[in-house]
Amino acid sequence: MKVAITSTGPELASRVDPRFGRAAWFILFDTDTDDSRPVDNSEGVEAGSGAGVSAAETVVREGAEYLLTGHCGPNAFRTLETAGVKVIVGVDGTVGEAIEKLRSGELQAAGGPDVGPHSGV
Amino acid sequence: MTRPLFRIAVASGKGGTGKTTVATGLAAELASRGEKVTYLDCDVEAPNGHIFMRPGIEESRPVEVAVPLFDNEKCTACGECCEACRYNALACLKDRVLAFHELCHGCGACSMVCPVGAVSEGARKVGTIDSGTAGACGFLQGNLSVGEAMPTPVVRALLRRIPDEGIAVLDAPPGASCPVVETLRSSDLAVLVAEPTPFGLNDLRIAVETVRKLGVPLGVVVNRSGTGDGRLVDYCEREGLEILAVIPDDRKIAEAYARGVMPAHTHPEFARVIGRLAAAVTREKEPA
Structure with a gap:
């Protein structure tokens, strides 16, 4: 299963970025193989508008089934939900810790966006 | 007596410097001098000129923007x-x-x-344009719908409604971003209202640079003169900017404003200043 985690840096030891659309990086992690790969989100960080939509497209394109992040707004949520990606908000600590929490079943998918639009600006 | 349209934009850079006080006062003063005047509230995110103009609204039309529909x-x-x-x-x-x-x-x-x-064009309502009359003035105001993020389409729709004769007084939004540029770009004269404070000077500079880039002639109205310091007036002299009028810092003007009354009605000194401003912009309009 592929998981995308918003991250402040390109490592598993980096902290989870609380923002989704304007997160610095996404870490793509495969829970079957333990492979991980950083995806740069400078396009989202610098987007004039629609950073959440753009980031959601990236996560969908990368084939993630889960997104772990701090907060997720309505446009990003709608995009991810339509594509069948499960969104988990309120995640903190390091990226590695977030993956362990997901594995231990501690994390629950959100039923909707937890913040309004433009919250990560 | 029909004359070609002359557009005066009252702008500021900084918010709360007295744009609406000056714009509504100027519109009413020009109308009382027999000019055919239309006042336009271009601050579509927070239009408040109506409080002072007290117009009768005769019509409200929707503003729509094109949006894609997918088959x-x-x-x-x-x-x-x-x-x-x-x-x-x-x-x-x-x-x-x-x-x-x-x-x-x-x-x-x-x-x-x-x-x-697969893509066709649909329409989405983002605001309204209200029109009517306020005494001898024509009155137009744009209203951006609550929750909408883009004021410029409403400003553009509003400006398309300007009559093609007389004088239009455009009450601009604060700042120097897209809706302000839209208001200024087609104007014949920009009147920049500024306070003589460090903040006022900083934001006036930004407004002056914007107006100059657009190639619009400009003059300055100093509001709340007596507060702050002399740097704003020094700046105007250095830059060769004409100070069209100076409004003194007077609590009575603020009290009238807070009651929703045009200061010119209760405050003779303010009325004299606006009279001089009206004379100055009329001179700009018809160079000898």
Whole structure:
């Protein structure tokens, strides 16, 4: 299963970025193989508008089934939900810790966006 | 006596410097001098000129922007439209495209690049234009709908409604961003209202640079003169900016404003200053 985690840096030891659309990086992690790969989100960080939509497209394109992040707004949520990606908000600590929490079943998918639009600006 | 239209934009850079006080006062004063005047509230995010103009609104028309509608039968989710969209208003998923209309600027690029003709143009209401009369003045105001992020289409629709004769007084939004540029760009004269404070000077500089880039002649009204320091007036002298009028810092003007009364009605000194401003802009309008 592929998981995308918003991250402040390109490592598993980096902290989870609380923002989704304007997160610095996404870490793509495969829970079957333990492979991980950083995806740069400078396009989202610098987007004039629609950073959440753009980031959601990236996560969908990368084939993630889960997104772990701090907060997720309505446009990003709608995009991810339509594509069948499960969104988990309120995640903190390091990226590695977030993956362990997901594995231990501690994390629950959100039923909707937890913040309004433009919250990560 | 019909004359070609003359557009005066009252702008400021900084918010709360007295744009509406000056613009409504100027419109009423010019009308009392027999000019055919239309007052336009271009601060569509927070129009408040009506409080002082007290217009009778005769008509309210919707402002619509173009938005893309997708025919999911035709759409192949090729992603060309999402690539073309500068505003990330489209998300391309495996089997379809999602459109976020509140992010759309209505440019039409998506329908132009679609190879299968799946995109057609719909309309979305983003605000209204109210029109009526306020005493001898024509009155127009734009209202951006609550929750909408883009005021410029409403400003553009408002400016299209200016009559083609007389004088139009445009009460600009604060700042120096898109809706302000839209208000200023077609003006014949920009009147920049500024306070003689460090903040006032900083924001006046930004406004002056913006107006100069647009090539619009400009003059300055110093409001709340007596507060702050002399740097704003020094700046105007150095830059060769004409000070069209000086409004003294007077609590009575603020009290009238707070009651929703035009200060000219209760405050003779303010009326004299606005009279001089009206004479100055009329001179700009008809150079000898």
